Amino acid sequence: MNTIRTNILASVTFAMAMFSPHTPALAQNSDVSRDAKSNLSKRDNEEKIRLTRASAFYWRVTFNNPPLNIIGPSEVNELTRILGQIEADPDVKVVVIDSAVPGYFVAHYDLLKPLEESTGMKPGPTGMHPVPDFMVRLSRLKAVTIALIRGRASGIGSEIALAADMRFASREMAVLSQFEVGAGFVPGGGPMARLPRLVGRGRAIEILLGADGFNGELAERYGYVNRTLPDAELDDFVDALAMRIASFDKEAIADTKRLVDLASLPPDTEMQQGWEAFITSVQRPAAQARVKALVNHGLQKAGDLERNLGDYTARFGQ
Amino acid sequence: MNTIRTNILASVTFAMAMFSPHTPALAQNSDVSRDAKSNLSKRDNEEKIRLTRASAFYWRVTFNNPPLNIIGPSEVNELTRILGQIEADPDVKVVVIDSAVPGYFVAHYDLLKPLEESTGMKPGPTGMHPVPDFMVRLSRLKAVTIALIRGRASGIGSEIALAADMRFASREMAVLSQFEVGAGFVPGGGPMARLPRLVGRGRAIEILLGADGFNGELAERYGYVNRTLPDAELDDFVDALAMRIASFDKEAIADTKRLVDLASLPPDTEMQQGWEAFITSVQRPAAQARVKALVNHGLQKAGDLERNLGDYTARFGQ
Amino acid sequence: MNTIRTNILASVTFAMAMFSPHTPALAQNSDVSRDAKSNLSKRDNEEKIRLTRASAFYWRVTFNNPPLNIIGPSEVNELTRILGQIEADPDVKVVVIDSAVPGYFVAHYDLLKPLEESTGMKPGPTGMHPVPDFMVRLSRLKAVTIALIRGRASGIGSEIALAADMRFASREMAVLSQFEVGAGFVPGGGPMARLPRLVGRGRAIEILLGADGFNGELAERYGYVNRTLPDAELDDFVDALAMRIASFDKEAIADTKRLVDLASLPPDTEMQQGWEAFITSVQRPAAQARVKALVNHGLQKAGDLERNLGDYTARFGQ
Numbered sequence: 001m002n003t004i005r006t007n008i009l010a011s012v013t014f015a016m017a018m019f020s021p022h023t024p025a026l027a028q029n030s031d032v033s034r035d036a037k038s039n040l041s042k043r044d045n046e047e048k049i050r051l052t053r054a055s056a057f058y059w060r061v062t063f064n065n066p067p068l069n070i071i072g073p074s075e076v077n078e079l080t081r082i083l084g085q086i087e088a089d090p091d092v093k094v095v096v097i098d099s100a101v102p103g104y105f106v107a108h109y110d111l112l113k114p115l116e117e118s119t120g121m122k123p124g125p126t127g128m129h130p131v132p133d134f135m136v137r138l139s140r141l142k143a144v145t146i147a148l149i150r151g152r153a154s155g156i157g158s159e160i161a162l163a164a165d166m167r168f169a170s171r172e173m174a175v176l177s178q179f180e181v182g183a184g185f186v187p188g189g190g191p192m193a194r195l196p197r198l199v200g201r202g203r204a205i206e207i208l209l210g211a212d213g214f215n216g217e218l219a220e221r222y223g224y225v226n227r228t229l230p231d232a233e234l235d236d237f238v239d240a241l242a243m244r245i246a247s248f249d250k251e252a253i254a255d256t257k258r259l260v261d262l263a264s265l266p267p268d269t270e271m272q273q274g275w276e277a278f279i280t281s282v283q284r285p286a287a288q289a290r291v292k293a294l295v296n297h298g299l300q301k302a303g304d305l306e307r308n309l310g311d312y313t314a315r316f317g318q
Numbered sequence: 319m320n321t322i323r324t325n326i327l328a329s330v331t332f333a334m335a336m337f338s339p340h341t342p343a344l345a346q347n348s349d350v351s352r353d354a355k356s357n358l359s360k361r362d363n364e365e366k367i368r369l370t371r372a373s374a375f376y377w378r379v380t381f382n383n384p385p386l387n388i389i390g391p392s393e394v395n396e397l398t399r400i401l402g403q404i405e406a407d408p409d410v411k412v413v414v415i416d417s418a419v420p421g422y423f424v425a426h427y428d429l430l431k432p433l434e435e436s437t438g439m440k441p442g443p444t445g446m447h448p449v450p451d452f453m454v455r456l457s458r459l460k461a462v463t464i465a466l467i468r469g470r471a472s473g474i475g476s477e478i479a480l481a482a483d484m485r486f487a488s489r490e491m492a493v494l495s496q497f498e499v500g501a502g503f504v505p506g507g508g509p510m511a512r513l514p515r516l517v518g519r520g521r522a523i524e525i526l527l528g529a530d531g532f533n534g535e536l537a538e539r540y541g542y543v544n545r546t547l548p549d550a551e552l553d554d555f556v557d558a559l560a561m562r563i564a565s566f567d568k569e570a571i572a573d574t575k576r577l578v579d580l581a582s583l584p585p586d587t588e589m590q591q592g593w594e595a596f597i598t599s600v601q602r603p604a605a606q607a608r609v610k611a612l613v614n615h616g617l618q619k620a621g622d623l624e625r626n627l628g629d630y631t632a633r634f635g636q
Numbered sequence: 637m638n639t640i641r642t643n644i645l646a647s648v649t650f651a652m653a654m655f656s657p658h659t660p661a662l663a664q665n666s667d668v669s670r671d672a673k674s675n676l677s678k679r680d681n682e683e684k685i686r687l688t689r690a691s692a693f694y695w696r697v698t699f700n701n702p703p704l705n706i707i708g709p710s711e712v713n714e715l716t717r718i719l720g721q722i723e724a725d726p727d728v729k730v731v732v733i734d735s736a737v738p739g740y741f742v743a744h745y746d747l748l749k750p751l752e753e754s755t756g757m758k759p760g761p762t763g764m765h766p767v768p769d770f771m772v773r774l775s776r777l778k779a780v781t782i783a784l785i786r787g788r789a790s791g792i793g794s795e796i797a798l799a800a801d802m803r804f805a806s807r808e809m810a811v812l813s814q815f816e817v818g819a820g821f822v823p824g825g826g827p828m829a830r831l832p833r834l835v836g837r838g839r840a841i842e843i844l845l846g847a848d849g850f851n852g853e854l855a856e857r858y859g860y861v862n863r864t865l866p867d868a869e870l871d872d873f874v875d876a877l878a879m880r881i882a883s884f885d886k887e888a889i890a891d892t893k894r895l896v897d898l899a900s901l902p903p904d905t906e907m908q909q910g911w912e913a914f915i916t917s918v919q920r921p922a923a924q925a926r927v928k929a930l931v932n933h934g935l936q937k938a939g940d941l942e943r944n945l946g947d948y949t950a951r952f953g954q
Contacts, residue, residue, distance in 0.1 A: 349756075356885065358817040359784075369706045396668070447866055464924060478806055498888075499884050499885070499888045499889060499892050500890075502884070502885045502888050503888055504888055504891045504895070505892065507824050510892060510896045510898075511895070511898075511899050512899075513896075514896055514900035515899060515900075517859075517887035518833070518900075519833065519834060519837065519896065519900035520801065520802050520803055520834060520859075520862045521802075521859070521862050522896055522900065523801040523802055523893070523896055524802050524862050524877075526892055526893075526896060527780050527801070527881055527884075527886070527893065528881065528887055529880075530881065535914070539856075540862075541859075579648045584899060588895065588898060588899060591895060591898070592895055595891050595892070595895060598891075599887065599888055599891055602885075602887065602890070604887065605818060605885065605888065606884040608885070631884075632880050632883050633721070633882055634883065635883035
């Protein structure tokens, strides 16, 4: 039974036991989790998040954690370490964030890890948990950040894209979503604070409470991304924009961005409240039951469920 | 002469008398008003606003007050009563607001009733007049609200749609407008507070000060509605979205929405100021003269003027 | 060497001297500046900014300073004088701002004048420098303002359009841009405060830090302008809207706009900070070098560089 502790459901084992005392699904979950672990260990020497430098001024952060670019506590630590390098560098002016994994920008946060691995992380320099800490520091970088979205960007994937300064998406391949409410919990990386300011209250509520996927065309129409481009043109477009910004003066960039930040960034307290609401909500029996059902049907494995997450979340409720 | 008191023009009888001592138009107005009253009494046993429950989780509020779905003090009381039921219900998660009247979501506020009937209403739980009280409480519901707009949504019709969480409109049939400035007065239900936050200052000023109708296509392009759909697909689309949300966890919905509210709702004081500006402005001679001219040409009767309100408002000014 | 003092580069002569002691480019610049001056003197009797009255209610402000509608300290004074007339007039309800110069709404601020001519200007009634003072007073007019954009609106041209209440652009002819970061300095007329509130943070950062031109179609898609119309229809559309608003009641317009202002105008402090950041940044060696290179290649002369400003700014950096 201690294998239960290998996924995020574990922290509410007691509560769950009241609903499903035999927890057959959890046993199956832990098999999934063990498989994932052995896959991970094969890849331990590879970088799950790659930092490359096109030049001193133009860097690239690439998610490279197949098959889904799941982000869990260790990936958050890795992202935070890279963020520190960007903050400390005297030259970098522009950072593109993209994925090397076909079909996925970032699927979502790791729901198979014990919750304590997340809640037990040491606060970052802002005093907040490393997830909201990463999100607010990413937005406040002096360098300009561009999310290049090819494939699915759900949950924390969408939240990282929203924390970046700009978002460009593939017309054919991008699907953005905040699927969390469909899985029974509150998004944790700040989209309640960011989306209403970006796309207006009405469309923000549709994204967050409809909790379904938005393709590139609709994401552009709603302002969820800056622009959607034909997949064949996306890389060149983003590269040209990044090189253009890289040619500008670093101080002019930073001073201009600082004033945009003043006019547009949500207060850190709203980001903190979002994280707390996530932690509280994910421990509720309703969330646990929904996550368990999703895990049982293939969550966090390459396959149909992850490719159609919005469809599956609507199947396991009342 | 006491028949004058049967419409909203009455409260400034003295001021009007200085401009048009014989008030032939007002006499005509009161005929109109009497006709309207006798029509209303025929329908007293029917519900002018219907509450139906598709399920314990999914409710529907339907305007059913032909021919125009005019909303006056008694309809505001009825809406507030229904709102109380939604607030008190432990299960409801999503509420669709629509109309059973062809051509109209809601035409506008009742301009033929004495102003005292509106100003004399008892404040609601927020301490504000029942109109702004209803608007802010509608936005703060734990349940998600969706306005389904087929036909004209002007004045308070547009304001109720804006107070709802999402808006979906018929491509062929929807026309949204804040016509009030064209009739000489300030909108009272909060669009000055909501529209700039939803569509940006430039388009908000066009809507409010151009004061003309916006069809479904343009309303979507401006972000006035979430999306516009072909009329034949609108009902199914909204129904599917509502059923989807109804399948989610109520606490996850409410906790997520509360944080969206924090990021996007205008302060109540702005809603209150809008209501006060409406009451002050509608009593001015300029507003009285314009409303009188509109009444004389068919305001609040099914017909050409109501179908082309934006055209008519531009005819009676300087 | 004192000819250097005829352009905005002069205030950092000492700093520049350390980088390019022979300043051959500056000598060339001053030739350019002398040519410009003699062109100006030919036109001294003409109005560079025309105020016309279509009626007591509907006025028009027309930039008429060929070939580029450059705005420098004297044009700011002229604009402020006209603004005072609009503020003081008891009747005017709507003001259209347009250009009589083919190809240009307003190219940008005068970069060939000594910086002291700008910094030495007396503060306006808001206590701020006349540039931010003009911008915030333009937005707070009781009258409604409409920018009709045919041709290029860059830098202060874009900023005046953003300070106006609405913007309508020519599909074929309009190009909006905030090119400043590409020239090494921070925009001074408030777009960091306005654009994120108008088009959202992501698109605002693309406009400000991509610093390239946005044609009419894209400007509409981003919400940078209200709407883009075929060039042949633009004048009639704006004229009809202006006449419509001119027919409405002045008090209803002013009271409605005041509440929109409350919900949407940035705090004056953000406008002031933008101006200060411009003044600081334009004096840095990096900005001086970039401006000098642009001047050497044709800045502020009718020709290829001004028509393709976004392309040229990317050529002279690192």
